[in-house]
Amino acid sequence: MTDRLTLRRPDDWHVHLRDGAMLELVAGHTARQFARAIIMPNLTPPVTTVQAAADYRARILAALPADAGFTPLMTCYLTDDADAGEIARGHGEGVFTACKLYPAHATTNSAHGVTDIRGLWPVLERMQEIGMVLCIHGEVTDRSVDIFDREAVFIERTLEGLVRDFPALKIVLEHITTAQAAQYVAEAPATVAATITPQHLLLNRNALFDGGLRPHAYCLPVVKRERHRLAVRAAAVSGSPKFFLGTDSAPHAIGRKEQDCGCAGIFNAPFALESYARVFDEEGALDRLEGFASEHGAHFYGLPLNEGKVTLERAEVTVPALVGEGELSVVPFHAGETIGWRLLSPSP
Numbered sequence: 001m002t003d004r005l006t007l008r009r010p011d012d013w014h015v016h017l018r019d020g021a022m023l024e025l026v027a028g029h030t031a032r033q034f035a036r037a038i039i040m041p042n043l044t045p046p047v048t049t050v051q052a053a054a055d056y057r058a059r060i061l062a063a064l065p066a067d068a069g070f071t072p073l074m075t076c077y078l079t080d081d082a083d084a085g086e087i088a089r090g091h092g093e094g095v096f097t098a099c100k101l102y103p104a105h106a107t108t109n110s111a112h113g114v115t116d117i118r119g120l121w122p123v124l125e126r127m128q129e130i131g132m133v134l135c136i137h138g139e140v141t142d143r144s145v146d147i148f149d150r151e152a153v154f155i156e157r158t159l160e161g162l163v164r165d166f167p168a169l170k171i172v173l174e175h176i177t178t179a180q181a182a183q184y185v186a187e188a189p190a191t192v193a194a195t196i197t198p199q200h201l202l203l204n205r206n207a208l209f210d211g212g213l214r215p216h217a218y219c220l221p222v223v224k225r226e227r228h229r230l231a232v233r234a235a236a237v238s239g240s241p242k243f244f245l246g247t248d249s250a251p252h253a254i255g256r257k258e259q260d261c262g263c264a265g266i267f268n269a270p271f272a273l274e275s276y277a278r279v280f281d282e283e284g285a286l287d288r289l290e291g292f293a294s295e296h297g298a299h300f301y302g303l304p305l306n307e308g309k310v311t312l313e314r315a316e317v318t319v320p321a322l323v324g325e326g327e328l329s330v331v332p333f334h335a336g337e338t339i340g341w342r343l344l345s346p347s348p
Contacts, residue, residue, distance in 0.1 A: 195246025
């Protein structure tokens with residue numbers, strides 16, 4: 001049995017750091033574990049310009065110690081009137097790493113998202129030309145489609161056409177939750193990859209209704225049936241370079257989660273790497289964790305691997321009930337539970 005595991009320092013290819021006081025509270029949890037992270041742009045207002053992204057990056061760095069050794073990788077929020085020239089300029093200047101496609105009203109702060117993806121063809125053509133990655137929240141927003149089917153329907157209605165029409169465009173289907181998504185990505189061209197969250201590896205939809213309605217298990221896409229969890233889990237530990245770490249850590253203050261229309265999102269950043277280690281350990285695949293966490297995403301994005309290391313040790317660690325104080329308190333993933341791994345201080 002492996003009791004200590006040293007990995008190349010990992011990256012988080014999908015995280016929400018929010019802004020203002022929430023940014024100050026949560027940014028350190030991500031920077032403690034990860035060398036880089038793809039930062040989601042769904043602020044209010046959304047990050048749609050090069051200047052807005054540069055300013056947001058500066059606020060993230062200001063929220064961290066100078067020696068954090070963390071690089072925020074900024075994304076552009078796509079809207080119906082997205083400017084291909086502005087996006088290309090931001091990419092060329094090293095500000096935008098990727099663009100984020102939210103179908104309008106699909107999730108938190110997505111009201112400004114895309115209503116008709118066909119209107120984005122000029123933008124996608126330009127992204128394909130310059131080698132820029134498209135990150136997708138892959139769900140349809142048609143209310144006649146069952147919420148548990150919206151990812152699979154998106155693949156059929158939208159993603160298959162995108163991959164066909166833009167064969168050189170790099171696409172990340174984010175936070176996959178279904179057997180259909182795992183199979184599609186595994187069989188798709190090398191230009192298609194997926195991120196996987198810890199909650200979709202550990203929870204099925206029973207978690208939403210365990211003895212009552214559980215708002216802190218609510219995220220989008222929602223957790224699915226057990227067979228889907230197992231399929232996504234198998235993809236994560238498979239060793240395939242098409243699947244890599246993306247926490248989708250999405251903090252909301254406790255008051256915004258525990259209300260009559262609570263917000264979607266799970267704050268998993270404080271113990272993210274430990275959560276993944278638990279899964280890979282249970283699957284007898286600890287030898288594949290480094291590829292999933294530290295290598296596959298960097299290769300897909302065309303970025304160098306990190307030089308630093310992190311070490312995990314087997315230990316009984318109890319997750320606190322809350323992170324933060326007062327109105328800013330956030331309930332973390334695994335709150336009150338014991339995790340079997342501890343992350344030691346990383347070396348830059």
